[in-house]
Amino acid sequence: MTRPSAESADRRAALAVELRRLHRKGVSQRGLAERFGINRRTVSALLAGPAARASVVGKRSAPVMAPFEQAVLHLLQAGVRSPAAVRRRLIADHGLPPSTAASTVRDFVNRRLGAASPLRPSTGVRFGDTASGAVEWYTPPEFFAALTDDNGAPINFDVDVAAPGVKGIVTNPHVSVPAGRFITKDLDALDPSTSWGTRTKCWMNPPYGSLLPKFTRRAVAHAADGGEVLALLPARTDTRWWHSTVMAHAHAVVFNRSRVRFIDSSGRRGESPAFGQVLVAYGPTFADLLERVALGPAALGSFVRLRDDAGQTRNQEEEAA
Known part of the structure; x- marks a missing residue:
């Protein structure tokens, strides 16, 4: 009886890994068989057999x-x-x-x-201005340079609610958020006892994992209390948090024309992320800001106003008329 070659075994192991990955995402065994042109019994064997757990990397590649x-x-x-x-x-x-x-x-x-x-987003590694995992990614400075007032002066925020650093102090020179106060991870911006200030204008680039919906809910609450929040969020329009905390409460959204290439803690720019980003305004002042920068020379992206200054949606305005 001849044994399969090492190359053949590696291909089989690689196929098993890919089958298991797709199967976890909900692809049926029949769908896998049709996609890869193999027998359903082979699919079943690869999903259940030891080959599926085998390493794709040979022993010689590991030390290198x-x-x-x-x-x-x-x-x-x-x-x-x-x-x-x-x-x-x-x-x-x-x-x-x-x-x-x-x-x-x-x-x-x-x-x-x-x-x-x-x-997985739950690892805490994300794109933003703070992180709970191994990598921190910061918003590039030119992004803030595009956010200007009517006179062309840069916008300054009262608070950055998701900042790197410790005890409210940011020492990394590559953090370019123009804010007067920083709520760092150890201060826990989601703790009800941590104040975002009274009627303050906040910048929010939250963790893009399981904490993100909690941050957007806190932004909604801050806006309801008279404050405002400008948030940089992933454009995940098929999620519950998007519809419950953006579409249901935000004043305006700008869908960025290009993906933001964040920079890491050493100042090196990362590759384009696998998803697009949006700027979300919770509050009328930031909504007007987004309309200005979206339609002005900066042309950040496509502007959509969701509510007027009084908080009414367009549908409510039409019904009132």
């Missing part, structure tokens, strides 16, 4: 790539998914030997893409 594991994870979290692009970045920025085979990097990247945990 092991020192670069965190760098690979950071690149994947920043939206760099192409193995070729990952290899170029590792060589240019992280000291990967140029002689490292492309297949070695490809197998290592595919293994990480097949793992569920590193890329």
